[in-house]
Amino acid sequence: MPVSTTPQGQPIWQRRTTRAQWLQYLAWLAGVSLFLLCWKVISDNTMWVFVEDAGRQGADLISRMTPPKWGYANVLWKPMWDTINIATLGTALGIIMAFPVAFLAARNTTPHPLIRSAALMVIVSSRSINSLIWAMLLVTILGPGVLAGIIAIALRSIGFVGKLLYEAIEEIHPTPVEAISATGASRMQVMNYGVLPQVMPAFAGISVYRWDINIRESTVLGLVGAGGIGLQLNASINSLAWDQVSVIFIMIFATVLVSEWVSARVRHAII
Amino acid sequence: MLTLSGVGKRYPTGDRALTDIELTLPKGQVMALIGPSGAGKSTLIRCVNRLVEPTQGSIRLEDTELTTLSGHKLRHARRSMGMIFQEYALVDRLTVMENVLSGQLGYVGFWRSFLRRYPQEAVVEAFRLLERVGLTHAIDKRADALSGGQRQRVGIARALLQSPKLLLVDEPTASLDPKTSRQIMRLIRELCAERELAAIINIHDVALAQQFADRIVGLRAGEIVFDGLPSELDSEMLTTIYGEEEWDTTPEPIDDEAANEEPVSPPYARVMSAIEAGAAR
Incomplete structure (x- = not known):
């Protein structure tokens, strides 16, 4: 100054x-x-020749996409249901694995700094790989199908839920934890009574938020063969059936809208 | 019953919080611990139940040496020391009943506490205590729905459900209005008499201390500078404890609540040591 x-x-x-x-x-x-x-x-590095007729190409694509081939929707109900299942089961599996990892990773609840580093490692490696890449790896290991999708979503969710949850655990009020410790409670009881009630709202909110994201992510997993509506999307694009692609887009859009609405309602109810 | 000899505490940052504390507390005695903010009052009572680790000296509760305990034995010893906190330290999202029953955590196993299946005697005792502190109507309310005075009553019931021999009370009235403060102090006093409990009460309000305690100990910069009856505490003594001030014109010294009691040590560090010390599994 x-x-x-x-x-x-x-x-x-x-x-x-x-x-x-x-x-x-x-x-x-x-x-x-x-x-x-x-x-x-x-x-x-841009080839401006291609960009110059972008407008015409775009208009062409839209004209091929309209009118949507509504009849195709009948084929899509099953893959759509698969997609929602991949997201939901994958999220559930991810949360189950992330929950203990978060407690091991939070500075105030970890049993040992070394374990903390290991837990952080798990979180970072899960976060650094996109679910599409997880799915590619798993399809080669497990073969194509819904299972690979579920596990891909779960593996990606561990990092997300784990990171946000351990940050929430580190932000709790220390005094209730002190008070519960002072009663002679064991470590697990301190977690159960002192820590868990304080992070419950955050935990619920994070889980629903991740489910919401996973609905969107699982729509593309089919591109690499991991089940769901992405399979149909890939097939339709490859066969240049743009009027089918537009139906798929509309369905994905509607599903995401519904999931946003559901997660907003759930979050509102919990917090 | 409680004997502290040569107790000292130095924080890792180098701050000396307590130096060579000698203190003996007989059964049933209510002792008020006064002193300016930062004098080490909170550290002293936290050393007794090892939420803070003393770095020197010995603390004995009856025949148990507390400073060397760890794991299961420490948890066992903590059961006989009930603690009451300034900001009540209730778990906000749990109900009043759950908060009170958490006083039993040292006695029941993890799964029983997880499933909230407490022994019938404990539940009966919890009901009795809630009636005693006047909160029968609030059993099912969440702790954050109560007023300050009510929350402190829940904190008292929780501490008593431990069936303690000793109460460690940290600024019980600092967040309460004058009338509620007196009611809470009177309640603590009565309960100590009913159950023959010894108590150490950290308190800023000298007038309250004089009114409700059997004995007053003054702490300044981590050392005991006064130990005597409430009637022996005069303005000269207050000057020794708190520093120069016109004591006669301001009968109740103004609390300096904003000042932080603990020397710099991040909150999670304190929690960590508390958990670690109590961890048996």
């Missing part, structure tokens, strides 16, 4: 020193230059 004095003896206050101000201008200049440089590189 630079303070100087005017010749009249009054103190002057400025937010930054002159030096800091110039450094800030310089940082802005560097940032803007980098942005423009990137812009140029991207522009040089």
Whole structure:
């Protein structure tokens, strides 16, 4: 905080020193230059011929997609049901595995720093791999089908639920935990009475939120053969049946809308 | 009954919270512990039930040396020391009954407590205690639906359900209005008399301490500077404990609640040591 004095003896206050101000201008200049440089590189690597008729191509695609082939919807009910099952069972499985991992990963409940590192490792590795990639791996191991999808969703959910839950555990009030410890409760009883009630709302909210995300993720798992509506999507795109693709899009959109509504209602009811 | 000799506590940050505390508490005595914020009052009572680990000295409850206990034995010893907290430390999302029954956690196994299947005698005792503290109507309410005074009564019932020999009371009235404060202090006092409990009560309010305690101990910068009857506490003594102030013109010293009692130590660290010390499994 630079303070100087005017010749009249009054103190002057400025937010930054002159030096800091110039450094800030310089940082802005560097940032803007980098942005423009990137812009140029991207522009040089784009084939503008293709972009120029993008509008026409887009219009063409839309004209092929309309009118949607509504009759195709009858084929889709079963895959859609599979998709919802993949999401729901996968989320449930993920939550069951994430719950203990979160308690091991939270600084205030972990039994040992080494175990904490291991639990964090589990969370990070689960998070760093997208469910589509998990599904690809699992399809090669387990063969194509719904099971691979469920496990892919579960593996991806461990990291998400585990991370948010352990952060919630680290933010609890310490005094009730102290009070429960002071009664002579065992470690597990302290978790059950002191910690769990405090993180329950967060836990429920996180779980429903992840289910909501998983509904969306499971719609694409079929692209790699892991079951659900993605299989039909892939087949329709490959056979250029764009009027079927539009029906699938509409169904996915409707399902996601319903899942948003359900999760909002559930979250509202719990919290 | 409770004997502290040479007890000291130094936090890992280097702050000395307690130095060479010598204190003997006979059965049935209600002792008030006064002193400015940061004098080590909270640390002292937390050293007794090992929510804070003393770094020096010995603490004996009857024939048990508390400072060396760990695991199952420590939990066993904690059962006989009920603790009452400033901010009540109830579990907000549990009901009043669950909060009171959590006083039994040291006596029942994990699954019984998890399924809330407490022994019938414990439930009967819980009902009796809730009636004694005047909360029969609130049994099924959630703890966060109660007023401050009511919550402190739940905290008292929880501590008593442990069937303790000793009560450790940390600023029971700091968050309460003057009338409720007096009611709570009177209740603690009566319950101690009924059950012949000894109690250490940390308190900021010197007038309340003088009115309700048998004995007053003054703590300043981690050392005992006064130990005597409430009537012996005069303004000269208060100056020794709290520092210079016109004691006669302000009969009740103004609480400095904003000041943090504990030296810098993140809250989770305190919880960790509490859990670790009590962990048998």
